Amino acid sequence: MSSFPSWTPQLTDDGSFTFFSEEFGETFHSRYGARQEAFQKFAQATDLKQRSQQKSVKLLDVCYGLGYNTAAALETLWVENPGCFVEIVGLELDATIPRAAIAPDLLKGWSNPVQDALRSIATTHRYTTPRLDATLLMGDARQTIQHLCHSGFQADAIFLDPFSPRRCPQLWTVEFFRFISRCLAPMGKLTTYSRSASVRSALLEVGLCIGTIPLGEVHLPHEWSQGTVAAFHSELLHPLSQMEQEHLRTRAAVPYRDPTLCDPPQLILERHQKEQNHSCLESTSSWRRRWGVR
Ligand SMILES: C[S@@+](CC[C@H](N)C(=O)[O-])C[C@H]1O[C@@H](n2cnc3c(N)ncnc32)[C@H](O)[C@@H]1O
Numbered sequence: 338m339s340s341f342p343s344w345t346p347q348l349t350d351d352g353s354f355t356f357f358s359e360e361f362g363e364t365f366h367s368r369y370g371a372r373q374e375a376f377q378k379f380a381q382a383t384d385l386k387q388r389s390q391q392k393s394v395k396l397l398d399v400c401y402g403l404g405y406n407t408a409a410a411l412e413t414l415w416v417e418n419p420g421c422f423v424e425i426v427g428l429e430l431d432a433t434i435p436r437a438a439i440a441p442d443l444l445k446g447w448s449n450p451v452q453d454a455l456r457s458i459a460t461t462h463r464y465t466t467p468r469l470d471a472t473l474l475m476g477d478a479r480q481t482i483q484h485l486c487h488s489g490f491q492a493d494a495i496f497l498d499p500f501s502p503r504r505c506p507q508l509w510t511v512e513f514f515r516f517i518s519r520c521l522a523p524m525g526k527l528t529t530y531s532r533s534a535s536v537r538s539a540l541l542e543v544g545l546c547i548g549t550i551p552l553g554e555v556h557l558p559h560e561w562s563q564g565t566v567a568a569f570h571s572e573l574l575h576p577l578s579q580m581e582q583e584h585l586r587t588r589a590a591v592p593y594r595d596p597t598l599c600d601p602p603q604l605i606l607e608r609h610q611k612e613q614n615h616s617c618l619e620s621t622s623s624w625r626r627r628w629g630v631r
Contacts, residue, residue: 344437354443356403356434361500365402365434367530372446374530375409378564382528382550383494385410389417393424397485397492397520399478399499400508401427403438404455406496407471411451415468425471426485426492427458428478435459435473478508479598482516491522497529502536502593506605510595511539518543523569532562534584534621535609539592540567541585548574549581561630580628588613589621 346354351370358365367374380386388394394414398407407425414421429435438444439459444452454471457464462473474481478499495517499508507513509531518540521527527545529536537547548571550563562581566574577585584590591613595605624630 344434346440346443353405353446356437358500361504363500363504366405371403371405372409375405376413377553378530378550379406379494379496379498379528380409380413382564382566383410383496383526385413385494386417388493389414389421391421391493393422394494395490395492395522396423396425397490397495397517398425398427399482399495399497399517401429401458401473402434402498403443404435404458406498407458408447408451408455410494410496411454411469412448415448415450420468422467423469423471425469426490427471427473428481428485429473429475430477432462432475479513479595482513482520483598486516486519490520491525492520493522493525495521495525495527497527497531502531502533503606506593506602506609507595507600509533509536509539510593510598510605511542512595512598514539514543514545516598518545518567521545521567521569524573525568526573527567528564530564532564532581534587534590535592537565537581538585538590540565542592545569546571546574547577549577551575580630583624583628584621586619587621587624588616588618589624590618591616 344356347357349355349368349371351373353372355364355366355371396410414423436459439456454464458471458473464471499505502509540547545567548566568574593605593609
């Protein structure tokens with residue numbers, strides 16, 4: 338039997354597919370719609386429609402996975418301005434994932450130029466055409482981000498899409514975000530689906546301002562945000578609600594730390610737990626009771 342992981346597509350509510358990771362115990366996307374998530378929480382949240390009017394746009398796709406965030410970004414930019422030159426750098430640990438994602442059934446929702454890009458990125462980790470320069474840097478993003486940062490890369494939009502902080506704490510730490518923030522252009526935006534207070538406080542600690550991704554019209558009763566957007570200028574952002582601001586003053590806001598950027602996840606979780614236990618901040622359960630959050 339092969340030790341190669343097999344990626345079985347799972348249907349999400351908008352008709353697009355995602356994968357489930359046995360290793361991390363999570364699906365790669367929201368079950369409400371993988372494709373919809375890529376457009377709403379990544380392409381729209383970083384204003385790509387407006388940015389398409391620039392001569393060129395630079396994107397950093399942290400945790401490339403099936404490449405949906407890259408694909409939604411390209412679709413958004415090129416529908417508005419087919420001549421927009423796009424430079425994309427993706428970071429990914431597992432080459433089997435982008436490869437499994439170019440099966441015809443998974444590609445069929447994307448336009449032909451975007452399908453060509455996804456195929457080439459998945460197989461050769463490179464794609465260059467007169468309007469696209471894409472590179473997939475393979476390896477632990479904690480290391481590849483350092484090389485990218487030293488190269489002086491400055492992204493207009495950064496997509497931050499690791500598995501959740503409890504499952505993959507190494508990609509939500511203050512130290513990792515410090516390198517990420519150095520790859521963000523002065524007027525750029527970073528977006529993530531996470532609305533976790535620990536993630537938000539780590540973004541603040543590295544000098545970014547944070548805002549919320551407001552809820553869409555349809556949402557579950559316990560939801561209060563679709564994620565977080567960060568930038569160097571607060572006026573570019575949707576302000577946090579009072580409830581979200583108070584969340585940042587609870588123990589849930591203790592950030593994850595990884596001083597040497599190579600600690601195993603378990604150690605990062607234990608360090609985080611210890612810091613929470615010693616924290617004088619309000620307990621998160623009393624914040625939950627006050628705001629009626631499940
Ligand atoms: C939630 S999925 C990303 C989904 C992706 N953005 C998409 O649209 O399909 C998380 C991804 O992070 C990758 N990953 C996990 N640990 C990593 C690490 N240390 N460095 C880089 N990538 C990592 C996984 O292989 C997986 O593809």
